[in-house]
Amino acid sequence: MTPARYRDGARRIAPIAVAAFAFAVSFGVLARASGIGAGETIVMSATVFAGSAQFAIVSILAVGGGIASAILAAILLNARYAPISVSVAPIFLGSRLRRLLESQLIVDESWAMSRHSDGRYDRRLLVGAGLILYACWVGGTVIGALAGEALGDPADLGLDAAFPALFLAILVTQVHSRRALAAAVLGGTIALALIPVAPAGVPIVAAAAACLLGWKRP
Amino acid sequence: MTEVWIVIGAVAAATVALKAVGPVLLGERPLPDHLTGVVALLAPALLAALVVTQVVGGDEEIVLDARLVGLGAAVVAILLRAPILAVVAAAAAATALVRLVA
Numbered sequence: 001m002t003p004a005r006y007r008d009g010a011r012r013i014a015p016i017a018v019a020a021f022a023f024a025v026s027f028g029v030l031a032r033a034s035g036i037g038a039g040e041t042i043v044m045s046a047t048v049f050a051g052s053a054q055f056a057i058v059s060i061l062a063v064g065g066g067i068a069s070a071i072l073a074a075i076l077l078n079a080r081y082a083p084i085s086v087s088v089a090p091i092f093l094g095s096r097l098r099r100l101l102e103s104q105l106i107v108d109e110s111w112a113m114s115r116h117s118d119g120r121y122d123r124r125l126l127v128g129a130g131l132i133l134y135a136c137w138v139g140g141t142v143i144g145a146l147a148g149e150a151l152g153d154p155a156d157l158g159l160d161a162a163f164p165a166l167f168l169a170i171l172v173t174q175v176h177s178r179r180a181l182a183a184a185v186l187g188g189t190i191a192l193a194l195i196p197v198a199p200a201g202v203p204i205v206a207a208a209a210a211c212l213l214g215w216k217r218p
Numbered sequence: 219m220t221e222v223w224i225v226i227g228a229v230a231a232a233t234v235a236l237k238a239v240g241p242v243l244l245g246e247r248p249l250p251d252h253l254t255g256v257v258a259l260l261a262p263a264l265l266a267a268l269v270v271t272q273v274v275g276g277d278e279e280i281v282l283d284a285r286l287v288g289l290g291a292a293v294v295a296i297l298l299r300a301p302i303l304a305v306v307a308a309a310a311a312a313t314a315l316v317r318l319v320a
Binding site for chain 2: 207
């Protein structure tokens with residue numbers, strides 16, 4: 001097998017990048033409609049680069065929820081990136097600065113897409129996919145923030161169902177062992193149980209604890 | 219609106235740190251043996267949680283709606299060994315169809 005190239009990551013993420021672009025446009029529109037300036041809206045997409053956290057910030061600020069609760073909700077939603085970044089830590093190479101910069105391209109979709117079915121992660125796939133997603137996310141936000149509601153609601157096109165379908169398709173390629181299946185079932189169950197009782201973001205982070213099934217005595 | 223800038227600055231800084239925690243702190247060092255099994259199971263656990271929260275997650279409640287039909291279509295496509303593009307398209311199309319007729 002020839003090693004993957006950045007272009008392979010970009011190509012594989014293309015269908016999801018289309019959905020991400022549509023959501024970025026709707027984020028731009030929603031943020032402007034909530035009274036947030038175009039500059040702030042675009043800078044938020046360029047620096048936070050995490051859809052669910054950004055939608056949470058806008059919806060909390062729009063109802064006057066206060067900056068503390070907006071910050072807390074967004075950080076809870078992004079807390080999953082700590083275990084996610086640990087899982088891909090060994091693939092990043094070079095200086096600390098380079099690893100810091102490339103790690104910013106980790107989003108749910110680029111991370112999931114960069115995992116081979118044998119469980120190894122591929123840095124080029126992650127970086128290639130991450131760059132395309134970043135361009136679509138920031139570009140879509142610019143269009144939404146400046147041009148208004150040209151595209152309609154992405155939910156009408158069922159695009160909100162595209163993301164979990166992607167994660168499921170990748171998940172089934174990963175479950176080779178009884179232990180991996182047990183971790184998936186336990187993780188999904190923890191998330192389901194916590195959705196009604198915990199703030200958004202917490203169910204995903206708590207589900208990461210299912211990985212402890214892999215603990216071996218040192 | 220300086221309030222928005224404060225939120226953006228705080229959340230951006232926190233997100234940069236969260237994403238960098240593994241690659242910058244752990245770096246290229248291989249994990250100790252007893253932890254590799256744990257880290258290997260992060261992916262199935264987190265992927266399953268992402269599926270669940272994005273299909274039935276609401277505002278601190280479980281919401282059953284057209285997304286479930288979309289996931290059902292994705293399951294069928296996966297069972298038929300369709301490529302990922304077809305799986306994603308089937309989920310979106312089924313969800314959109316249900317919303318159109320509902």
